[in-house]
Amino acid sequence: MGLLIEGQWHDQWYDTDKTGGKFEREAARFRNWVTADGVAGPSGDGGFPAESGRYHLYVSMACPWAHRTLIFRKLKGLESHISVSVVHPDMLENGWEFRPGQEAHRDHRYGAQYLHQIYTRAAGDYTGRVTVPVLWDKERQTIVSNESADIIRMFNSAFDGLPGVVAEQDFYPQTMRAGVDEINERVYHTVNNGVYKAGFATAQDKYESAFKALFESLDWLEQRLADTRYLAGGVITEADWRLFTTLIRFDAVYYSHFKCNLKQIRDYPNLSGYLRELYQVPGVAETVDIEQIKRHYYVSQRTVNPTGIVPVGPQLDFSAPHGRGHLS
Numbered sequence: 001m002g003l004l005i006e007g008q009w010h011d012q013w014y015d016t017d018k019t020g021g022k023f024e025r026e027a028a029r030f031r032n033w034v035t036a037d038g039v040a041g042p043s044g045d046g047g048f049p050a051e052s053g054r055y056h057l058y059v060s061m062a063c064p065w066a067h068r069t070l071i072f073r074k075l076k077g078l079e080s081h082i083s084v085s086v087v088h089p090d091m092l093e094n095g096w097e098f099r100p101g102q103e104a105h106r107d108h109r110y111g112a113q114y115l116h117q118i119y120t121r122a123a124g125d126y127t128g129r130v131t132v133p134v135l136w137d138k139e140r141q142t143i144v145s146n147e148s149a150d151i152i153r154m155f156n157s158a159f160d161g162l163p164g165v166v167a168e169q170d171f172y173p174q175t176m177r178a179g180v181d182e183i184n185e186r187v188y189h190t191v192n193n194g195v196y197k198a199g200f201a202t203a204q205d206k207y208e209s210a211f212k213a214l215f216e217s218l219d220w221l222e223q224r225l226a227d228t229r230y231l232a233g234g235v236i237t238e239a240d241w242r243l244f245t246t247l248i249r250f251d252a253v254y255y256s257h258f259k260c261n262l263k264q265i266r267d268y269p270n271l272s273g274y275l276r277e278l279y280q281v282p283g284v285a286e287t288v289d290i291e292q293i294k295r296h297y298y299v300s301q302r303t304v305n306p307t308g309i310v311p312v313g314p315q316l317d318f319s320a321p322h323g324r325g326h327l328s
């Protein structure tokens with residue numbers, strides 16, 4: 001675990017001293033957008049038109065942020081247009097790494113050993129954390145974006161003109177945007193990032209405030225899902241996929257490893273049925289790898305789990321009936 005400083009790798013855990021024990025997530029640095037015609041998007045530079053075969057996605061199966069992009073790639077029918085490489089779940093002194101000898105974990109572009117080599121290929125003097133997901137432009141040999149929230153928006157619409165892309169599947173419909181944005185805001189701070197704030201806190205009060213906000217939000221979500229099928233209404237939106245990737249990891253990892261242990265998701269009837277329903281959407285189960293998820297957190301985060309022992313449980317069954325069909 002570490003970061004690049006002016007292009008040089010430094011092995012260093014998160015510095016929570018300067019924030020009184022509070023974990024603060026660093027903002028992503030590459031914020032360009034792929035657009036249908038290559039004009040600039042909401043941030044960054046233009047020149048990244050949606051073309052088949054031009055872009056490559058670097059992900060970890062363990063990472064909830066990268067997981068969002070894999071779900072969108074799958075459900076939008078982008079697999080034949082955007083290639084992918086998956087880092088190894090162990091993220092140790094060199095950060096995310098590839099295993100060049102293993103088909104499942106090799107870098108298909110450059111045969112790199114470490115993900116930080118991909119970052120310095122894009123910017124030789126890069127300073128910052130080396131995170132997944134990364135959307136890579138094979139033509140300009142640079143990183144388009146390393147912000148999952150932006151990448152899923154690109155995947156949702158920029159490639160819609162290409163053959164086989166499911167243009168009618170819109171996870172950010174115009175008429176629902178205000179509601180989706182509002183839900184995302186609360187879910188991001190208190191749930192998606194909330195579990196990390198609890199797990200990486202190095203002061204009791206910072207842990208407890210993250211814990212409290214997290215479970216208040218889970219209660220709020222549980223109530224909301226009592227009479228609406230999905231978070232923003234009757235159709236699945238990006239708000240659901242953004243919550244899904246945290247919920248699917250919760251009982252296996254966040255409950256114990258990050259000390260988010262007031263309740264498990266299985267203790268919430270609506271949230272757990274909703275989680276199973278999303279898991280059962282065709283294609284989604286293939287994006288979920290619980291073994292890699294568990295291995296990453298328990299093996300890599302040695303300040304949280306010094307022994308690196310991976311727990312055997314819990315028993316999880318996301319394929320059981322979801323019981324949400326009566327909510328239209």
Ligand SMILES: N[C@@H](CCC(=O)N[C@@H](CS)C(=O)NCC(=O)O)C(=O)O
Pocket residue numbers: 001002027028062063064065066095129130131132133146147148149
């Ligand atoms: N804002 C980023 C956050 C991505 C992120 O933090 N990914 C984690 C893995 S779950 C990572 O790569 N961490 C490595 C590090 O912080 O050094 C996004 O949503 O794309």
